[in-house]
Amino acid sequence: MISTENISKKYRSELVLKGVSTILPTGKIIAFIGSNGAGKSTLLNIISRLIPPSEGSVVIDGKKTSLWNTGDLAKTLTILGQSPQSETRITVKDLVSFGRFPHSNGETTPDDERAVAEALNITGIETLKDRYIDELSGGQRQMAYIAMSVAQDTKYILLDEPLNNLDMGRSVKIMKLMQKLVKEKSKTIFVVVHDINFVSFYADYVLALKDGILKYQGETESIMRPEILSDIYDIDITVENYRGKKICIYYK
Amino acid sequence: MPAFFVQFIVLAMLALCSLFIGVADLSPSGIFRMNSEQIDILSISRIPRLCSVIVAGASLSVAGLIMQRITRNRFVSPTTAGTMEWCKLGVMAAIICMPEASSAMRVFGAFAVSLAGTFFFMAVAGKVQNRGIILVPLVGIMMGGVVNACSTFFAYKYDIIQNMAAWLQGNFSLVIAGNYELLYFSVPLMFAAYFYADRFTIAGMGKNTATSLGLNYKSIVNIGLVLVTVISSITVVGVGNIPFVGLVVPNIISIFKGDSVKNILWDTAWFGAALVLLCDIACRVIIYPYEIPIGVVLSIIGSFIFLGLLTRKPRHA
Numbered sequence: 001m002i003s004t005e006n007i008s009k010k011y012r013s014e015l016v017l018k019g020v021s022t023i024l025p026t027g028k029i030i031a032f033i034g035s036n037g038a039g040k041s042t043l044l045n046i047i048s049r050l051i052p053p054s055e056g057s058v059v060i061d062g063k064k065t066s067l068w069n070t071g072d073l074a075k076t077l078t079i080l081g082q083s084p085q086s087e088t089r090i091t092v093k094d095l096v097s098f099g100r101f102p103h104s105n106g107e108t109t110p111d112d113e114r115a116v117a118e119a120l121n122i123t124g125i126e127t128l129k130d131r132y133i134d135e136l137s138g139g140q141r142q143m144a145y146i147a148m149s150v151a152q153d154t155k156y157i158l159l160d161e162p163l164n165n166l167d168m169g170r171s172v173k174i175m176k177l178m179q180k181l182v183k184e185k186s187k188t189i190f191v192v193v194h195d196i197n198f199v200s201f202y203a204d205y206v207l208a209l210k211d212g213i214l215k216y217q218g219e220t221e222s223i224m225r226p227e228i229l230s231d232i233y234d235i236d237i238t239v240e241n242y243r244g245k246k247i248c249i250y251y252k
Numbered sequence: 253m254p255a256f257f258v259q260f261i262v263l264a265m266l267a268l269c270s271l272f273i274g275v276a277d278l279s280p281s282g283i284f285r286m287n288s289e290q291i292d293i294l295s296i297s298r299i300p301r302l303c304s305v306i307v308a309g310a311s312l313s314v315a316g317l318i319m320q321r322i323t324r325n326r327f328v329s330p331t332t333a334g335t336m337e338w339c340k341l342g343v344m345a346a347i348i349c350m351p352e353a354s355s356a357m358r359v360f361g362a363f364a365v366s367l368a369g370t371f372f373f374m375a376v377a378g379k380v381q382n383r384g385i386i387l388v389p390l391v392g393i394m395m396g397g398v399v400n401a402c403s404t405f406f407a408y409k410y411d412i413i414q415n416m417a418a419w420l421q422g423n424f425s426l427v428i429a430g431n432y433e434l435l436y437f438s439v440p441l442m443f444a445a446y447f448y449a450d451r452f453t454i455a456g457m458g459k460n461t462a463t464s465l466g467l468n469y470k471s472i473v474n475i476g477l478v479l480v481t482v483i484s485s486i487t488v489v490g491v492g493n494i495p496f497v498g499l500v501v502p503n504i505i506s507i508f509k510g511d512s513v514k515n516i517l518w519d520t521a522w523f524g525a526a527l528v529l530l531c532d533i534a535c536r537v538i539i540y541p542y543e544i545p546i547g548v549v550l551s552i553i554g555s556f557i558f559l560g561l562l563t564r565k566p567r568h569a
Contacts, residue, residue: 045460048464049463050459050460050463050464070463070466070467070468071466071467072466073466074464074465074466075466078464078465079460079464080464081458081460081461084457084458084461086324086456086457086458086461087324087325087326087385087456088321088324088453088456088457088511088512089506089510089511090453090510090511090512091510091512094453094510094512094515098450098453098454098457098465099465101450101454101465101466101467102465102466106449106450106451132510152464152465
């Protein structure tokens with residue numbers, strides 16, 4: 001279980017997170033929503049120990065992040081940053097194999113090979129495994145990085161805007177993959193998503209941030225309400241029902 | 253493996269050429285009828301020269317490879333980061349402070365100064381890297397120029413410019429048995445690089461990816477920098493400044509075999525050795541029976557390839 005205690009983050013004099021305290025559920029897709037600059041990415045980066053909080057602490061499975069050995073934490077939690085861009089020219093298979101690094105430390109075992117093969121399979125990129133990542137399309141590259149996180153086989157998977165710059169088809173594919181990981185492998189997935197309708201259809205639980213404050217949190221159903229969403233995004237949002245799911249309409 | 257076999261044959265043929273080129277008469281056909289003088293030439297001069305060329309070429313290429321990964325910039329190398337210039341300054345400082353300094357002391361001087369200098373470069377590079385990938389090597393070259401000017405100034409002041417000339421231009425013609433063996437210390441460093449190969453590749457994918465995979469990014473970068481500066485220091489003290497090898501070789505290998513350090517370490521070392529050996533042979537035959545310093549030839553070839561790499565269009569949009 002992951003919980004945060006009164007996290008604040010200050011960049012120079014600007015407070016981008018203001019005292020976020022929460023207990024996050026497990027075995028679900030948990031979406032972080034909010035407008036640009038609301039502090040979603042910052043919160044995700046602090047939870048995953050990529051950046052230290054200015055105040056407060058994060059507790060992962062009963063232990064503060066500052067007390068975790070970073071190598072051990074990498075077996076429990078992985079984070080994929082916003083549109084990972086790398087100058088490094090390596091093959092998809094090599095990239096996905098790096099996901100095993102926390103377990104293997106470079107000495108690949110048959111277990112590691114099985115995990116890599118499975119990650120390639122579940123993300124549907126087996127046919128790309130010998131291609132260089134700099135020769136792939138944006139969507140394929142994103143999938144390859146996700147496959148690396150899958151191969152890492154951690155309890156918690158944190159994804160910062162994985163749908164960035166992807167078409168609807170690929171976005172749906174990625175969200176379905178997440179559902180599969182939650183259902184079949186009982187992972188807990190934290191994901192920053194901008195398209196509110198993707199959240200409505202695929203997320204189980206929502207954290208809504210505004211100006212660095214955690215304003216709402218709860219089951220997706222309870223957050224998909226016009227007054228809440230209008231408050232979060234500062235625009236008028238109408239919520240309609242469609243086959244038992246909520247659809248948000250914000251095009252004017 | 254056929255590729256390995258071809259590489260071995262190429263290197264062996266170049267090595268044979270290297271052994272039998274020179275003013276003193278020595279030919280492959282007479283190899284079984286050598287007099288003692290010829291055996292001496294082979295064992296005191298030709299074989300040491302061959303070994304020093306191979307070790308220097310291979311280790312500098314590996315150093316360049318490590319540096320490109322940990323700086324995440326394919327235009328950075330011991331030459332373009334100014335590391336070589338810091339090494340020269342360090343050697344000079346060692347000579348001025350202790351005129352009788354042994355080679356080991358000189359290496360230590362070069363290492364201490366170049367490590368500090370390269371860390372300084374990394375700090376500056378960190379500040380400018382968002383303003384374009386080309387700016388980082390430009391800053392390194394510029395800083396190297398300033399350091400070089402300082403070295404030259406002190407060399408004049410303490411009247412050791414004659415001494416300095418030996419490292420201003422790399423040169424294998426001074427290598428004889430007894431004064432080059434220090435170079436062999438680069439060999440275990442290449443094995444160390446292999447041990448850390450995956451870590452360097454992962455560090456090259458950025459701090460966040462490395463941290464997410466449980467690596468201590470800072471310590472990997474520091475280990476890489478120490479390896480690079482030790483290799484550079486040993487080379488500068490042993491045979492002088494061998495420019496551009498660390499820049500050109502990993503880039504050419506990358507085009508064919510990618511950037512995964514583990515996959516390309518052997519190819520990089522091999523190609524570095526073969527390239528420097530080829531250039532060394534060229535240096536010895538172009539104005540036969542005289543010699544051109546290899547630094548000159550490599551500077552010319554290297555700067556043209558560097559230009560080519562700079563103007564090469566990126567592989568993806």
